[in-house]
Amino acid sequence: MYFYICACAATFKSREDHRKQLELEEARKAGLAPAEVDEDGKEINPHIPQYMSSAPWYLNAERPSLKHQRKWKSDPNYTKSWYDRGAKTFQADKYRKGACENCGAMTHNAKSCVERPRQKGAKWTSMHIAPDEKIETFELDYDGKRDRWNGYDAATYALVIERYEARDEARKKYLKEQQLKKLEEKNKQNGEGEVSDEEDDEDLKVDEAKVDESKQMDFAKVEKRVRTTGGGSTGTVRNLRIREDTAKYLLNLDVNSAYYDPKTRSMREDPLPDADPNEKFYGGDNQYRMSGQALDFKQLNIHAWEASEKGQDIHMQAAPSQAELLYKNYKVIKEKLKSKMKDAIMEKYGNAAAEEEVPRELLLGQSEQQVEYDRAGRLIKGMETPLPKSKYEEDVYINNHTSVWGSWWKNHQWGYKCCKQTIKNSYCTGAAGIEAAEAAADLMKANIARKAANEETPSPAKEERLATWGTDVPDDLVLDKKKLAVALKKEDERKREEKDERKRRYNVRWNDEVTAEEMEAYRMKKIHLDDPMKDFLQ
Numbered sequence: 001m002y003f004y005i006c007a008c009a010a011t012f013k014s015r016e017d018h019r020k021q022l023e024l025e026e027a028r029k030a031g032l033a034p035a036e037v038d039e040d041g042k043e044i045n046p047h048i049p050q051y052m053s054s055a056p057w058y059l060n061a062e063r064p065s066l067k068h069q070r071k072w073k074s075d076p077n078y079t080k081s082w083y084d085r086g087a088k089t090f091q092a093d094k095y096r097k098g099a100c101e102n103c104g105a106m107t108h109n110a111k112s113c114v115e116r117p118r119q120k121g122a123k124w125t126s127m128h129i130a131p132d133e134k135i136e137t138f139e140l141d142y143d144g145k146r147d148r149w150n151g152y153d154a155a156t157y158a159l160v161i162e163r164y165e166a167r168d169e170a171r172k173k174y175l176k177e178q179q180l181k182k183l184e185e186k187n188k189q190n191g192e193g194e195v196s197d198e199e200d201d202e203d204l205k206v207d208e209a210k211v212d213e214s215k216q217m218d219f220a221k222v223e224k225r226v227r228t229t230g231g232g233s234t235g236t237v238r239n240l241r242i243r244e245d246t247a248k249y250l251l252n253l254d255v256n257s258a259y260y261d262p263k264t265r266s267m268r269e270d271p272l273p274d275a276d277p278n279e280k281f282y283g284g285d286n287q288y289r290m291s292g293q294a295l296d297f298k299q300l301n302i303h304a305w306e307a308s309e310k311g312q313d314i315h316m317q318a319a320p321s322q323a324e325l326l327y328k329n330y331k332v333i334k335e336k337l338k339s340k341m342k343d344a345i346m347e348k349y350g351n352a353a354a355e356e357e358v359p360r361e362l363l364l365g366q367s368e369q370q371v372e373y374d375r376a377g378r379l380i381k382g383m384e385t386p387l388p389k390s391k392y393e394e395d396v397y398i399n400n401h402t403s404v405w406g407s408w409w410k411n412h413q414w415g416y417k418c419c420k421q422t423i424k425n426s427y428c429t430g431a432a433g434i435e436a437a438e439a440a441a442d443l444m445k446a447n448i449a450r451k452a453a454n455e456e457t458p459s460p461a462k463e464e465r466l467a468t469w470g471t472d473v474p475d476d477l478v479l480d481k482k483k484l485a486v487a488l489k490k491e492d493e494r495k496r497e498e499k500d501e502r503k504r505r506y507n508v509r510w511n512d513e514v515t516a517e518e519m520e521a522y523r524m525k526k527i528h529l530d531d532p533m534k535d536f537l538q
Helices: 002-030 154-190 196-219 285-289 293-309 320-349 360-364 430-454 481-499 516-525
Strands: 224-227 234-237 379-381 408-410 413-415
Touching: 285 293, 293 320, 481 516
Parallel strands: none
Antiparallel strands: 224 234, 408 413
């Protein structure tokens, strides 16, 4: 309601001001009120709108003017000057009443003093009195209050320029020293052991490096901004194309040839597909898209997509450096796994391509050497071909054995055939050892058979009847009826104590000796799980 009343009041006030303005204009037309004049004292034509920059021709205006604009001339009270930074006005010799207790200046108090707090202020020492600051007040206009550069000293930017120039100069000097150093080392390596007359040539090369460095520094200078081949954003590059070269859209004037896009200056297809590739200098933009770094970039994008589909947090546009690093690590790990698998296969199956060729003598068992034998098989002429042997020792007999280890097998054990022993380091016993072993085996079988025949069959175990309380029930067991009745009462009391813990006694004496009557009472009061009437027992 309050806002509605305020809005109505503002509307009424604006209408009232408009009505008074109309009455004033009517009075000026009738000559009853003085005419409105500008700052130069000239009468303002009321028919010219105050927002127009030039008067219409039919109003007979003398000349175009902007003086009718509202506040076209700045207020003389406003200023664009700024504070005099660090200016001082008066230097006192002693402390004055009302001055800062810390430094002694009259323009501020101790709370707003920006000097270092003294151990004893100027109020008590009257020494080292600080001069008074220059206090200025300005009345800024609308633009002056919002001007962020108001009071900025442009001369201070010279410090920034000097700092950058010094950095560029240091960089150029460093690059020059590095290039000269490399050139000198190269000349030393090439000139070792040569005549000393080549020292002049070395100096000449160094001077040439000094001259050529300016050209190398100018190469980084940007000369033109051109659109990239793919279109979209513009890049700042050095113009390396010669103007005498034929434009790509003039290579083939056939209407049905490769399409040229004038907006992006791109021609994706080859304009001359039938020409000799050795004579062509341009094969279409797709030629660059499918070779060089463009192909690597495409593989990088594919890897980022596949990794993102598999759940990894990787995005080519959001974090390109991370995606490139992961792709490099992926290629390294892939190469390692590939080489590891290759080595494992070669280690297991061998490498037939890398192995040396097997000699013909070993491959076919033949040679060109002539050997003659007689009818008995004795060697007459030539050298008998030796049998091929492996790298292992063969026909080595130890411990007087006449056969090698492993020449005999019995009961899943290896042994010697000459003595039939299964111990590798045993001494050979010959045929006597074989006979002794067979006799010992026969004797062992006879002993086992005799023992089995003499063993008596065990008597069957007598089944004993156990009492319900876990002891043997004697045949002459007689229960006393009075003791059994007393035992039944005690069992009932014990049952009640178990149900009600309040009746449990603190000092309980236990008797480990259980009589037959007490055991019978426990058995009679015990609830058997397999009793069909157990639910009706009280």
